[in-house]
Amino acid sequence: MEFESEQSVYEFYNMYGRKMGFSSRKDTFEKNRRTGEITSRIFVCSKEGSRSTDKRDVLTIKPRAKTRTSCGAQIGIKIDRNKNKFYVNHFVEMHNHPFVRQESTHMLPSQRKISVTQAIEVDLAEESGISLKSSYELLGR
Structure with a gap:
């Protein structure tokens, strides 16, 4: 390859x-x-x-x-x-x-990444006063 x-x-x-x-x-x-x-x-x-x-x-x-x-x-x-x-x-x-197991691979160290769009959404949520925990719950849904 x-x-x-x-x-x-x-x-x-x-x-x-x-x-x-x-x-x-x-x-x-x-x-x-x-x-x-x-x-x-x-x-x-x-x-x-x-x-x-x-x-x-x-x-x-x-x-x-x-x-x-x-x-x-x-x-x-x-x-x-x-x-x-x-x-x-x-x-x-x-x-x-x-x-x-396939359901848990997102928790492995090399897999714990967020995309650029997700990072922007977190920043926008923080600027608008939404807590970090709430914004992560929103991303999870």
């Missing part, structure tokens, strides 16, 4: 993650030293990797939940200099964790 920009690849992988039931995030990248442009990038499942040791007090009553499972799912892209487009150079589909 070919894409016009790195952002379009991220949006595609994020949409794929929403349909499948996982959240995605940007991982490593390589830049051209002279121009500073990104030449390759890897997008991964948000559960990729593992958390480092907890540096808080040993007597912590409620430790943080484990959010990383060393999931290996990812998509890697590189730039084709001749076409000036990004292409997918590798794709790993296998996840090692259960997916989120």
